[in-house]
Amino acid sequence: MNQAFAIGIDIGGTNTKFGIVDQQGKVLDEGEVKTTSFPTINSFVEGIYKQLQPLIAKAGKENIKGIGIGAPNGNHFNGCIEHAPNLHWKGIVPIADLVSKKFELPCILNNDAKAAALGELHFGAARNMKDFIMITLGTGVGSGIVVNGQLLYGHKGNAGELGHTVIRPNGRQHWSTGLKGTVESYCSATGIAITAREMAQQSEEPTLLKRYSAAEITSKVVDECAEKGDAVAKKVYQFTGELLGEALANFVLFSAPEAIILFGGVTKAGELILEPAKKSMEEHLLTAFKGQVKLMFSQLKASDAAILGASSMVWNLKTDEQPD
């Protein structure tokens, strides 16, 4: 009996992961390359083709139904990565077209957070949900919004930039967008490191954070200090969680989701960030919404989630397609 597989590719600023996935979300085979080791997009496509060839041969070329790609600033409507600040290929990169031609397979692109939301929808915590919001808390803050069982694309395909909504008018200026007081300015790993530097500097109580220079304080350091019980490091998460919760309340009032699913490196902080986020979200909700929305972490393994989500697009070509 013939089986059906899809290739899922997750392009990140540093690493690109790929896998051969079946319709049940089982990863048959996977691999990884350094994104940065390919100076041009053409060399990148050649590179992953070379890596994937043996895996494709093993699964049987005739069984592979298509390729799904999740990438920063990936536009589902035109198949192009558009001006991605976190990738070294600049401008508009027609990646779906290039991959499709090289592999001789249909190729669908989406942005990384939308791909992760699809992974959650098909294989994760949102399997039985029609309305949820996926928030990716990593170097940046991304989001994938599912309404009525479908990804929300909006008029031009770029709906769901919740990381760039403002929660502190005239607040901290974002290092790259220039916008002030956005969710990403505070709740991303980068934002957490900035908060930690500020708090370490201002703190009168002793803190492990003071053992590091400002430049050495990363979100990883904050995580380590908090794990050791450092009060100031914990306060960094308390503050971050409170702000995140305020933002989540605004999102809930927009699309009334069944759940908000948090994903990405920042969620390693666990209850230190989840508990204040939950409390603050509830406090900022209208009565009718209180206690109605599940706030949870993703159930997918971080290493697989993006590949799964990307691969799932192949099976949903018809239902997810929303051309302008």
Place this chain on the structure above:
Amino acid sequence: MNQAFAIGIDIGGTNTKFGIVDQQGKVLDEGEVKTTSFPTINSFVEGIYKQLQPLIAKAGKENIKGIGIGAPNGNHFNGCIEHAPNLHWKGIVPIADLVSKKFELPCILNNDAKAAALGELHFGAARNMKDFIMITLGTGVGSGIVVNGQLLYGHKGNAGELGHTVIRPNGRQHWSTGLKGTVESYCSATGIAITAREMAQQSEEPTLLKRYSAAEITSKVVDECAEKGDAVAKKVYQFTGELLGEALANFVLFSAPEAIILFGGVTKAGELILEPAKKSMEEHLLTAFKGQVKLMFSQLKASDAAILGASSMVWNLKTDEQPD
């Protein structure tokens, strides 16, 4: 040849308007009753039945396909008005059921802002749009969000409470919800009156607003003063528009609409509020969204819009139905 008509009913805190509407949005006949003159919901249903009987007879009962109702806190999923602060019928009112039984016709309920959005979608400025947001700026601030050609209901039917999103953390406390710094606290007619009182009191420059006691300053007074060229009254709209624009930018980043359509009494201020709102919205958007979203006033006559929107639900029973 038989014609097809729908009854549209717009229930407001003070007045209830109704009309017999054809599929092209032509209002055949219309009427009005004082909502407050009916102490119970049953007397209200009897009252509008009595008023509508001659209009139904004129159109031909067999030609009437159903009844659509727009009401504050109207829940589309269960046909009930739920705890509407602006209506004197308290608790949960199963109005769709009561009306359907009395009139012996199918009856569909929605909240007033969602009904207005449907009116705009079928007969107004959004006729060719799949993604837009309708913001009603009246005594309160309501919203109806259309994504991919459908009203956004969310998990429990109450999506689109954008008036209650926070734009000024720890800002002005809302008189009824208790939430601080929400859009409605500032950008509703009530909020505008409060801003005007504050500005009149604090202003060192002469202003017509000072001729009124605080209690006398309503949004209508602000409107009149601004029309006479009063600088402080104009500043009230400048401030309100700027805050509204900030909120709109957040909404745009969520659903990437083609347009945001403003509707309701506050829009009488015209360019005085539209211009600062536009400028501020653009300033708070990510580059990719700048210049992409039309910000406009509704093209529907205020008196007809809600009736049209309510009636349109009858024709869209299948496509708009999204049971939980």
